[in-house]
Amino acid sequence: MGRGFVEYTHAVSGRKDSVLFSAYFYYQLSDGAKLSVFETPAWCYKCKSFITAEEIPTLESLAAEIEKLQAGDPELAKFWSYVLDGAPIEKRIEQLRIRCGWRQSRRSPPRCLECGETDIVATPSAGDSEFKHPETGETLLVSGYGWTDLLPFIVEFTPEGERIGEQTFDDWEFDIIR
Known part of the structure; x- marks a missing residue:
């Protein structure tokens, strides 16, 4: 490790x-x-x-990443396919939506x-x-x-x-x- x-x-x-x-x-x-x-x-x-x-991260940056993944950005898809051990890109989008929920409720710096x-x-x-x-x-x-x-x-x-x-x-x- x-x-x-x-x-x-x-x-x-x-x-x-x-x-x-x-x-x-x-x-x-x-x-x-x-x-x-x-x-x-x-x-x-x-x-x-x-x-x-x-x-x-800002909510805007998270939304932009979701948008890029949904639009089929090939470089981003290739990167996350590697990180997610070949899992479909929808898994990353789901993770980002969970992070958006966390970010919306986060108050402290x-x-x-x-x-x-x-x-x-x-x-x-x-x-x-x-x-x-x-x-x-x-x-x-x-x-x-x-x-x-x-x-x-x-x-x-x-x-x-x-x-x-x-x-x-x-x-x-x-x-x-x-």
Whole structure:
């Protein structure tokens, strides 16, 4: 099993910071369904570090993806066919409709997935991006991104992004709605 990551290098000191993602962060919905958490790297002012934060899509972006899938966008269909292990594209559309329902009821802003605070700022995740450290102003570079071989980190959240608990890999059931 692998986990995605992004690495930042401080331009002056050369120090590196990394953010690890998990495909096993999910919202526990009221009907018992598990909806995957979209993640983005961010700076958390409470943690004083680069962390993984929620990325909350707009209803418009979700509707646009449904529209593209229904219109038969070949690149999008090819991607989701791979992700869904060959399942029909209707499965992705169903998943997006569930996500739309969650999004319509979501009230809180994105949270730090470490401490739960909302005082965060998203940071770049790929490419040769250069940006200023949100707190110190030091120049940082996105110096790496990809996959690393680590055990999954499984965490359950409320629909509002509050941490409920963690599970071990051995006890977990694989039925997350992507």
